[in-house]
Amino acid sequence: xxxxxxxxxxxxxxxxxxxxxxxxxxxxxxxxxxxxxxxxxxxxxxxxxxxxxxxxxxxxxxxxxxxxxxxxxxxxxxxxxxxxxxxxxxxxxxxxxxxxxxxxxxxxxxxxxxxxxxxxxxxxxxxxxxxxxxxxx
Amino acid sequence: xxxxxxxxxxxxxxxxxxxxxxxxxxxxxxxxxxxxxxxxxxxxxxxxxxxxxxxxxxxxxxxxxxxxxxxxxx
Numbered sequence: 117x118x119x120x121x122x123x124x125x126x127x128x129x130x131x132x133x134x135x136x137x138x139x140x141x142x143x144x145x146x147x148x149x150x151x152x153x154x155x156x157x158x159x160x161x162x163x164x165x166x167x168x169x170x171x172x173x174x175x176x177x178x179x180x181x182x183x184x185x186x187x188x189x190x191x192x193x194x195x196x197x198x199x200x201x202x203x204x205x206x207x208x209x210x211x212x213x214x215x216x217x218x219x220x221x222x223x224x225x226x227x228x229x230x231x232x233x234x235x236x237x238x239x240x241x242x243x244x245x246x247x248x249x250x251x252x253x
Numbered sequence: 254x255x256x257x258x259x260x261x262x263x264x265x266x267x268x269x270x271x272x273x274x275x276x277x278x279x280x281x282x283x284x285x286x287x288x289x290x291x292x293x294x295x296x297x298x299x300x301x302x303x304x305x306x307x308x309x310x311x312x313x314x315x316x317x318x319x320x321x322x323x324x325x326x327x
Binding site: 138141142144145146147188191192193199202203205206 | 274275
């Protein structure tokens with residue numbers, strides 16, 4: 117497993133970000149390198165101003181899904197941000213903001229949570245991805 | 254008696270494996286780690302993690318919904 121696994125995170129709802137965090141932490145536990153490229157609403161959720169807020173759920177969750185997600189959180193499930201922090205402590209995880217999305221959202225690098233390592237364009241993302249798998253969330 | 258313990262009871266996937274990977278990092282080769290978990294997915298996850306990382310799964314038992322694993326660091 118020399119090649120990294122590469123996640124393109126597009127959606128900014130808490131359930132999809134939780135899926136991203138779980139996939140990333142699992143890969144880190146296996147010693148797998150992970151690159152995460154944050155676009156659009158996923159990037160928005162990583163801003164310092166918004167990371168701790170409620171980002172809602174995907175439309176298919178509905179009220180029943182909301183209740184299930186809340187129950188798991190109440191039972192002590194780590195937030196997606198905490199899960200990603202743990203993954204970064206454990207393994208080689210690089211989280212980059214998409215520069216186009218930075219412009220779109222009017223964000224500066226200093227507006228981003230320290231989980232984000234830097235800002236890059238899509239070319240740098242592909243270069244770092246190498247022959248590794250690319251997963252879009 | 255294992256050299257270290259991880260109590261991952263009540264934790265959801267992927268935390269039992271994440272906490273195990275963290276704990277194994279701190280061990281030296283040949284030392285053992287005992288893990289307790291209640292996540293039913295952990296049975297297949299520990300087998301896969303062992304296979305992939307080369308750390309040996311030396312014991313595996315289940316008692317009243319609690320899974321117990323002993324890993325030996327490679």
